Amino acid sequence: MTQIDTPAKPLDPLRHDTAFTVRLRRYREISGTILSNPTTVIGLFFIIALLCMAIFAPLLAPPNVPDPYQMPRDWGAVRSPPGTPGHPLGTTNQGGDVLYGVIWGSRTSLQLSLIVVSVTVVIGVCIGSLAGLVGGWLDEALMRVVDIFLSIPELIFALAVAAILGPSFTNIILSLCIVFWVKYARIMRAQIILIRQADYVQAARVIGDTRFNIFRRDILPNAITPIAVQATLDMGNIVLVGATLSFIGLSESGIAEWGVLVSEGQAGIASGRWWASTFPGLMIFIWALAFNLVGDGLRDALDPKTEDKR
């Protein structure tokens, strides 16, 4: 046999690799790159804190009966400032505990963003894949729809849909689902058109693998990175847009939702009662910022130009 050219990285003959250890090492390498960016770490820290808050809400603030997502009412302590015993962040005009709203609001936000992101990712990936793989008139038609959707600003569009559906938290979720899938469809289609031409896809065709397997094993895994980045960014954006809709009054009053709290508390700011809207507002800001920091970090770390040639 001919002599082998020198390997790119020295091989350690004593290391016994299995598929499992090698994959594990790769994931560790990738997470190492992601975590080497301090702003990503800060964002991640806040995300974990917010998730803990949402998960352990019943322990942090005993659930209101019968519906824990409704603000509890303490009619004896209406408009108390922060520091009032039993109400460390004060109360609202209706005697709602602001701390309760902050804590349970994280749950509401998590529900909102998780539902909307998972629904829109599935819809977007399916429609984008269909357009990219089938092509022709179907692609044309789908992309025209996408163009129309993209020409309307997200907030205005969601606002219009929510207004038509009528004010309720469920309708906010629904309207965001209708609006937010478009970007995923567009990203997915572009990725598919790019990857479909890749030599490794051609190689899989020469082997004789089925179209479905090629999609599942070659196209999808290589197309999904930008979708994951966008989904992370949207986890933040959706809460922001959702809160804006709530603020305008498209949600139900009295629920433990940050946008609603900001909306209901803002009237008091003029009379010096800043706390009822400031704390929930701060939460919205932290939530959106945290996911955007991590999303941007992921985008840099998973950039295909650097990812595989490290």
Added chain:
Amino acid sequence: MMTMQNPMTEIATSKKAGDTLLSVRNLKKHFPIKDGVLQSTVGHVKAVDDVSFDIRRGETVGLVGESGCGKTTLSQCVAGLMEPTSGEVLFDTGRGGTLGPEDRIDRMSGKQKAKYRRNVQMVFQDNFASLNPRNLVVDIVGRPLRVHGEASGGLLTERVVELLEQVGLGRQHLYRYPHQFSGGQRQRISIARALALDPDLIVLDEPTSALDVSVQAQILNLLGDLQQQRHLAYLFVTHDLSVVRHMADRTVTMYLGRVVEHGPTETIFRDAQHPYTKALLAAKPDLDDDPDAPIATLEGTIPDPARPPKACRFHTRCPVATPDCGWEVDDIVRLLESDDTLFERLSGVSRKSELEAELAFETEEAACKLWEVLRSDRVPEAMREATEILDVKGSKLNVRFRDSDEIGLRALGSGHEAACVHAGRLS
């Protein structure tokens, strides 16, 4: 003696060296050129235009030509990755007898088609892009075996180790990602994958062009060794003539989608008949040419494959062109396109045929200027000789060229063919 990996696939009676394994007949692949908002077709890139050749069992056919002449398109049609516009690719799936319409790869029965798929494999130029970056070597090389249900689990791993060892890699490389290897090693992985199903033919599209020279030699030697051991046929696509000389039994030269010369490699290198092949050979400095032979070099640019030149497509660049090589109105158009000062006063071209046209200019002076150019040595002498009518009336220039016949491949004996008016007469 050849070693068969899988005796099940061997059909003793139908695998004799020298039998035609694959036959390309009158193959055309035209890519539509779309333009405008409605994306209407405004023309076709004639990437492959009427190509025929055979590949016999166990032999290497070298396919050479400049960039853009259609080599990749042709090899993708052969590998079944692209549907030809017309023409056929026939493949011997062991049906017995001579190749016939039932052996067309696009008309095969399901069972035959599966055999074709197994028996024709491909290695790509870009060693990085041809391996899925998210898969481990064991999955990449084992995939053909899994797809065709030949092995799974531990047996699959052992088969992959065997294949890796055959290409000079080993067990220690099983669980690695493509980016952890050097270019040459990645190409070995690609070769191992191509070998997995024990094919009859491997299409190699510039398999070494992206590699360092020293690594190139190793890969070429490996391919040579594998061919001996496994009785493989190769379609070896390259623009590097020294590689062809080293590897190929027969050589096919392509120019602008056409085969211009074709024959045993030794004959081609000793006695090339087509001026294009000669120019390619002359452009290769490390070959021991006959010092007395006139040295022809390639000048000018490759014409647009959407509007290929008439008759002999090489006539726009040919140093020994004759008046019968296909001079046409387009040659004047190409001249105008390359010279802005002539082009700028042109107001319209009305063609009566591809040989005859009236060129209208804004001024009489401009028409006269072109007239002068067409009679000067700025155009080839052969083109001047082929001009039957050339006159200026006012600001209009009339021109007509002599008609010429299509110049097809001419047999020159012992399998040597060339498409040139001089073929067999010039040496």
